[in-house]
Amino acid sequence: MKKKLLSAVMTFSLLATSLAGCGSGTDAGTTGGSAQGTDNQTATQTQTDAGTQTVDPANMTETQKIIAEAQTMTLEELAKKAIEESNGATFYGVGNSSRGKTALPLFIEYLQSIDPSYTLEFDWQQPKNNKIFEQLQADSLKEEGTFAMTLIQDGNQIESKMVQTGILDTFIPLDWAQANGTTPDAYNGYLELQLLNKVFMYNTTGDKTYDNCWDFVAEGSHPLFMDIDSEIVGKNFLYMLTEDTYAQYLKDAFDALPADEQAYFQPTIDSEKEDAELFGLGANGAYALAYIKLFVGAYNAQTDDGPICQTLVTDSATDQSGLLVYSKLRSVEESSGVSVNNINIAAYQDGYTGIGGYGYCHYLFVTDNSPLPWTACAFIAYMTCTEDGFSAWGKDMGGYSSNPEVAKAIETTYEHSKGGYNEAGEDEFPAKDDRGKEWWVGEGQLVVEDPQYCASVAFTVGSWIETLDKYTGEESE
Missing domain, CATH: 3.40.190.10 (Periplasmic binding protein-like II)
Known part of the structure; x- marks a missing residue:
């Protein structure tokens, strides 16, 4: 019944959007964050x-x-x-x-x-x-x-x-x-x-590694993340995953997985093909919806990025991961049992595949x-x-x-690219060596917020997200 009701609501929404668009005087092809030239206008x-x-x-x-x-x-x-x-x-x-x-x-x-x-x-x-x-x-x-x-x-x-x-x-x-x-x-x-970035990090005190963005939504993985109902830009991250560029990133990362790991995710991807078509998404829309569904059902909701960071850098956070503001590492005070070297930035690791985080x-x-x-x-x-x-x-x-x-x-003033270097010129904390905006939006595959795109899918994809089950601290049967 929930599925049929959602389908009816989406159909009405898409029709209303189409009708509204016929009378719009705006340029629907522009995006919120790029300096693009247009023809001169008088x-x-x-x-x-x-x-x-x-x-x-x-x-x-x-x-x-x-x-x-x-x-x-x-x-x-x-x-x-x-x-x-x-x-x-x-x-x-x-x-x-x-x-x-x-x-x-x-x-x-x-x-x-x-x-x-x-x-x-x-x-x-x-x-x-x-x-x-x-x-x-x-x-x-x-x-x-x-x-x-x-x-x-x-x-x-x-x-x-x-x-x-x-x-x-x-x-x-x-x-x-x-x-x-x-x-x-x-x-x-x-x-x-x-532009600020939130990046995938994971604790290194155990044996678990994260070499693909799908690892963060794999069975048993529960990344620490600010709840999307308390920090709304987190929903924009999920909306943007359905945009063609980022859906392609997810598809490419899926293709790089071993066959047994693909087999775990494939049923969820297949189940979302109908919704992807209903929402008018691109060829890889089902991969984006599957990732969103798995992420919402997996993340361990937190109230702030500061405590997430303080948890991940401890010796006791073995095998835990998170998606959080990168700059929080700057405030970590090194002590017994607490160190920036207890974490890795996922996208910085050789062989990592897929999205490295998101930017707003x-x-x-x-x-x-x-x-x-x-x-x-x-x-x-x-x-x-x-x-x-x-x-x-x-x-x-x-x-x-x-x-x-x-x-x-x-x-030049702050040398963020050498944020982990000590006074002796040694790279003491490599995780703090910021690779910069160009790297993150390129090789780091940062998912960057586009206001117009987010608004265009907020009702369709957004309403669907509201129907998803969240992780409650207990594994599903």
């Missing part, structure tokens, strides 16, 4: 869902008009506008990262280097339990909002709840666009502050009813176009600035 452009959309200037909001002008200015020119607008004022920001509170004083110092008389009070809020969307929605009802800008994650909800509803506007700094080899008008996507972004937006739009634009440009602006996040490996020039400067 009409004014503004950032909508996950790409650019031509908009009649007469229909632009006042904030969108300011953004259109701001996108033609350098950081220094924006700074002068910010000084004129907000000297003596109070700046309110809201974000998923508390480090916005660290970046704001540096931004104020930068403005004071231009005008020593400049002052700005600030308040940075970090709502708990993913309440940032509710907070921004409530603030959007005011003619003039409280929050000037936001630093926010979860591309799916950003797309559906924030951008399509007109609550948030994307601003693309000119300096950032030029560093990425494009222009603000030609860039398709949201503005990323950084922190995005930057100006609120459409921003009380200080010029200052918001200047602050966003400062964080994305200068090393000092990104320094609040720069000390962590596994967090990569979206600006290649800033990323290069950060690596």
Whole structure:
């Protein structure tokens, strides 16, 4: 009965999506995280869902008009506008990262280097339990909002709840666009502050090895992972597995397995062929759905990545594994029974096959009813176009600035590629040697969040995920 009900719901959803798409004015071919060029357009452009959309200037909001002008200015020119607008004022920001509170004083110092008389009070809020969307929605009802800008994650909800509803506007700094080899008008996507990665790790104190991503969903394997109902970006990871590129990664990894291991997974793959067709997935969709089903039924739900890391690096975590934020290794304090050398990064091991983890972004937006739009634009440009602006996040490996020039400067300063080296020049903790963004999205087969794709399958694949049985701590009969 559950299967038939889900099928009916999916059929209705796909029909509704098709009908809605017929009247859409957006570019459905754009993605949320790539700097891709498009043909030059003469009409004014503004950032909508996950790409650019031509908009009649007469229909632009006042904030969108300011953004259109701001996108033609350098950081220094924006700074002068910010000084004129907000000297003596109070700046309110809201974000998923508390480090916005660290970046704001540096931004104020930068403005004071231009005008020593400049002052700005600030308040940075970090709502708990993913309440940032509710907070921004409530603030959007005011003619003039409280929050000037936001630093926010979860591309799916950003797309559906924030951008399509007109609550948030994307601003693309000119300096950032030029560093990425494009222009603000030609860039398709949201503005990323950084890409963060969660990677597969496993404890090395026993004999168990993980040389294929399917090993993490094999019989008896229960990787530690933040529950998808408490950290929603985890669902985006599962959604993205169904995208053709990542489904192909899973199929290739499956093909590399020994015949006996393939035989264990094959019945689950076969059982998902019907759903894959129903959801309109690609040729390897059944492999993606099978992996999702097995992963949801296997992972050991945790409340935070910090404790996961502290568990895996202990001597007593023999044969355990996890999928967690890479940067957590930076906070491990070596002691008797605790060491980074008690774990391996799966994707770094010779012979490992398949996805190495997933990446999600922190995005930057100006609120459409921003009380200080010029200052918001200047602050966003400062964080994305200068090393000092990104320094609040720069000390962590596994967090990569979206600006290649800033990323290069950060690596020069912090040398994350040699994060495991000691003062004597010895590679004491190889797991901490970050191989960098290009490696992870290439050879490391990182599954990278695409807001538009996540939103497109959130109801179909997302509704199906809600029907899956989770691991409860007891093996199924």
